[in-house]
Amino acid sequence: MLAVQLEPQDIRILTALQANARLTNVELSEQVNLSPSQCYRRLKRLEEQGFIKQYATIVSRRAVGLDVMAFVSVTLDKHGEDPARAFNEAVNRFPEILECWAVSGDSDYLLRVVSTDLRSFSNFLMRDMLSLPMVAGVKSTILLEEEKNTTALPLNHLRD
Amino acid sequence: MLAVQLEPQDIRILTALQANARLTNVELSEQVNLSPSQCYRRLKRLEEQGFIKQYATIVSRRAVGLDVMAFVSVTLDKHGEDPARAFNEAVNRFPEILECWAVSGDSDYLLRVVSTDLRSFSNFLMRDMLSLPMVAGVKSTILLEEEKNTTALPLNHLRD
DNA sequence: TGTGAAAAAAACACGTG
DNA sequence: CACGTGTTTTTTTCACA
Numbered sequence: 001m002l003a004v005q006l007e008p009q010d011i012r013i014l015t016a017l018q019a020n021a022r023l024t025n026v027e028l029s030e031q032v033n034l035s036p037s038q039c040y041r042r043l044k045r046l047e048e049q050g051f052i053k054q055y056a057t058i059v060s061r062r063a064v065g066l067d068v069m070a071f072v073s074v075t076l077d078k079h080g081e082d083p084a085r086a087f088n089e090a091v092n093r094f095p096e097i098l099e100c101w102a103v104s105g106d107s108d109y110l111l112r113v114v115s116t117d118l119r120s121f122s123n124f125l126m127r128d129m130l131s132l133p134m135v136a137g138v139k140s141t142i143l144l145e146e147e148k149n150t151t152a153l154p155l156n157h158l159r160d
Numbered sequence: 161m162l163a164v165q166l167e168p169q170d171i172r173i174l175t176a177l178q179a180n181a182r183l184t185n186v187e188l189s190e191q192v193n194l195s196p197s198q199c200y201r202r203l204k205r206l207e208e209q210g211f212i213k214q215y216a217t218i219v220s221r222r223a224v225g226l227d228v229m230a231f232v233s234v235t236l237d238k239h240g241e242d243p244a245r246a247f248n249e250a251v252n253r254f255p256e257i258l259e260c261w262a263v264s265g266d267s268d269y270l271l272r273v274v275s276t277d278l279r280s281f282s283n284f285l286m287r288d289m290l291s292l293p294m295v296a297g298v299k300s301t302i303l304l305e306e307e308k309n310t311t312a313l314p315l316n317h318l319r320d
Numbered sequence: 321t322g323t324g325a326a327a328a329a330a331a332c333a334c335g336t337g
Numbered sequence: 338c339a340c341g342t343g344t345t346t347t348t349t350t351c352a353c354a
Contacts, residue, residue, distance in 0.1 A: 002343060005294065006224070011174055011303060014217070014219055014224075015206035017215065018217050018219060019213055019214075019215040019216075019218035020214070020216075020217075021181045021182060021215040021216055022181060022182070024216040024293055024347080024349085025348070025349070026348075029175070034284075035321080035322065036322095037202055037321075037322060037323080038321075038322085039307040040349080040350080041321095049223070050220055050223055051216070051219060051220055051223045051224065052217055052219060052220065053218040053219065054179075054217075054218040054219050054221045055180055055181040055182040055215070055218070056178065056179075056180075056181055056215075056217075056311045056312070057174070057177035057178050057180075057181040057214075057215055057216075057218050058178075058211055058212070058213040058214040058215070058216050058311055059174055059178060059211060059212060059213065059313050059315075060210055060211055060213045061313060062264060063209070063210055063211045064166070064174075064313060064315060064318075065318070066313055066314075066315065071231070071263075071270065079246075081207075082291060088307045088308075091307060091308055092235060092308060095314035095316065096314050097308060098308075098310050098311070098312075098313070099306075099308055099310070100306075100308040100309075101303040101304070101305065101306060101307065102303075102304045102307065103231075103301050103302065103303055103304060103311075104304060105302075107303045109307070110231065110301065110303070114314065116317050117338090141263050141264060141265045141270065142263065142264040142265075143261040143262075143263055143270070144261070144262045144263060144264060145247045145261065145262035146249065146259075146260075147251060147260040147261065147262065147269070148248075148252060148257060148258075148259055148260040149258075149259045149260075149261075150249055150258055150259070150310045151216045151258070151311065152216070152219075152258075152272060153221060153224060153226055153258070154220050154226075154255035154256050154274065155219075155275050156317040157225070157226075157254065158224060158225070183328070184328085184330085185329070186328090186329075195340075195341065196341090197330095197341060197342080197343070198339085198340070198341085200330080200331080200341090201339085204331095208324060
């Protein structure tokens with residue numbers, strides 16, 4: 001999917017909505033200095049064209065007691081049939097795995113995982129991950145302190 | 161911030177809104193089997209109590225031409241005064257750094273970074289990161305394939 | 321494009337159990 | 338006090354100029 005064809009107005013709209021998906025059309029139009037009708041039409045177009053993946057509610061991880069977040073590097077056992085496929089299917093069964101990426105480098109996959117506490121995280125690694133037949137090994141990195149955390153993509157590269 | 165005091169109705173509301181932040185109150189009430197007024201009041205309460213961090217619009221990374229995403233491990237040079245603080249300030253100046261975490265393990269920080277292409281990512285590493293005086297070294301892992309990617313936290317652990 | 325009308329939704333007050 | 342109902346205000350959506 002190619003970028004371009006985004007005008008400065010569209011970029012301003014996306015920027016504002018990245019910060020707050022529940023802006024009303026009038027609030028949005030004030031923030032981006034466009035008429036409400038123009039805002040409305042542009043947003044509908046952006047939605048249709050697939051620029052907006054989702055309107056998401058971000059729940060506070062701490063508030064719901066998910067005190068542990070970690071990245072887990074996974075190395076697969078290349079034997080057996082289609083271990084990658086089997087692993088992906090397993091990954092989708094675990095809601096505590098928020099992300100799974102095939103990666104370059106030492107390991108095969110990188111997972112972002114949340115848990116209520118270290119004990120439960122350890123259980124996840126030992127009982128859930130290492131028991132998967134195609135998993136050869138895991139290595140985890142626990143996130144200690146959040147210095148920055150946003151879902152907002154930079155859009156300045158789209159300005160010519 | 162402690163968890164608990166969340167009733168099954170609240171969990172259903174949060175679950176539905178995590179998938180779609182723009183549900184109307186009536187749509188929400190239908191999905192979670194509550195009256196609209198009850199839904200409305202519960203949601204306002206959840207917002208006040210800090211369970212909702214943000215309503216975010218998730219922009220399609222590919223659509224806006226950010227073809228490269230990577231994790232970057234950063235090791236700091238512990239000399240000089242307060243290198244951690246200086247690093248955090250630097251991190252916040254770069255919009256292409258979406259996340260920055262202090263981590264356990266070999267390195268000190270882990271960044272999530274987006275770029276338009278490998279050349280620009282390489283520039284970011286060489287020119288921007290390695291030129292920072294407190295940065296001793298970086299090691300990057302490029303994300304090749306997205307197998308799973310959600311902002312929705314699991315909430316089933318809150319059910320008694 | 322903006323303007324205006326119609327429909328839908330949000331926000332709030334009131335009464336009831 | 339929590340709940341549903343009804344009212345007012347705001348917002349969305351669409352037709353028209």
